[in-house]
Amino acid sequence: MAHDLETALLRAFVSSVRSGSISRAAAALGHSQPALSNQLRRLERTVGQRLLHRGTTGVSLTKSGEIFLPYAERILALSAQGLAAAGPVVTGHCGVGLMEDFVTPSLVEALSDFSGLHPGAKLELVTGSGPLMKQSLAEGRIQLALCDPFYLAEAPRWTARLPLxxxxxxxxxxxxxxxxxxxxxxxxxxxxxxxxxxxxxxxxxxxxxxxxxxxxxxxxxxxxxxxxxxxxxxxxxxxxxxxxxxxxEVEIALTRHTGTDGDPLLDAVENLLRRLTDLTAATG
CATH class of the missing domain: 3.40.190.10 (Periplasmic binding protein-like II)
Structure with missing residues (x-):
């Protein structure tokens, strides 16, 4: 009998791995520790393999868990990306500025998939320091920036707090x-x-x-x-x-270049970044 992988179970697994502790993962996700432990056991039953070693100092990956982790992260990122990309086909150019810390494999893969779904859209990624993001926005090289709000001249459209x-x-x-x-x-x-x-x-x-x-x-x-x-x-x-x-926790913020409100491509990319940011916060 085939079994489906529930995103809630995958999120519990990824959060536990990244935090190194079931208790910290439970706090980040707003669950009780027993509830999160139950989700992890359900996932292991679904996969048919033990994914985590549990000890007094935290959790670590089994060999099967090491193999499974990138797939779990990929599924979660695709879920967020699918919600953002389900709207109308968009075209045009969008420069996206990202702080180095936020350029995770899941984000890069999600943006790559977004480009594949919208071949008429061209995404240009710029990574660097906060001052570089500020300069690139002012010069019009990028239209969206996700970084420390301290460096943004424009008022942020939204902010998020992420764990370290x-x-x-x-x-x-x-x-x-x-x-x-x-x-x-x-x-x-x-x-x-x-x-x-x-x-x-x-x-x-x-x-x-x-x-x-x-x-x-x-x-x-x-x-x-x-x-x-x-x-x-x-x-x-x-x-x-x-x-x-x-x-x-630390704060990040997204801002857009002046005069880009209502641009369908920028709206779609912003929605994707928001969902990926929410996912990062939830799996912290």
Missing amino acids: AWSAARTLDLRQDPLPLVLFSQPCRWRIPVFDALEAAGIRWDVVFESTALGAVQAAARAGLGATALLPANVEPGTATDELPALP
């Missing part, structure tokens, strides 16, 4: 004094809440590696150079940790 999560190699001793950190280079205002959380817990820190590229930050953390704070979607499997102080 710690990522560190299993080989890294998190009791080091000072704690080595891997962070995005300046200007990055998300560094401040990381420093504040550590200082409030009495933990000294030292920035040992900085980069403007997400891949470089992930690679440095994976190699054990230091701990880093990322959006949960960018925390690589096996690197989530709850041994460091909880991190606060």
Whole structure:
């Protein structure tokens, strides 16, 4: 008998993996821990394989879970993208500015699928710092920007709060004094809440590696150079940790170039970004 994969179960699984803890995932999704645990068991029964190792320090992926995770993320992203793309066919050009942190595989795949469904629409992606987003909007190179609202001259159309999560190699001793950190280079205002959380817990820190590229930050953390704070979607499997102080949420905002209200293409892309942002917040 064939079984369907429920998106609610997939969201419970992805959230648990990215947060490294069933209790944190339950809090992020607004469920009780027993309810989320039940969803995970239902998913494992549907798949027919154990997907997670559960322990006192959190959860980690089984071999089957490692194989299944990208499919689960893909299905969730396609669900969000399908809702955004179900409207009328759109054409034209749309420049989209994204902060580096938000360029996840799921987002890139969703935008690629959107282009495939609307061959008359051309999407141009620009990634970079907040000041670059501000400049690109002013020059008209991009019509939509999703980044830290601090850098936006235009009033945001909407904002969202996203969680940050710690990522560190299993080989890294998190009791080091000072704690080595891997962070995005300046200007990055998300560094401040990381420093504040550590200082409030009495933990000294030292920035040992900085980069403007997400891949470089992930690679440095994976190699054990230091701990880093990322959006949960960018925390690589096996690197989530709850041994460091909880991190606060950060704010992102979307704005559009003046005079683009009512543009069907921009409306469709904005709706897609909103749904993907909501998905990121829900699976944090």
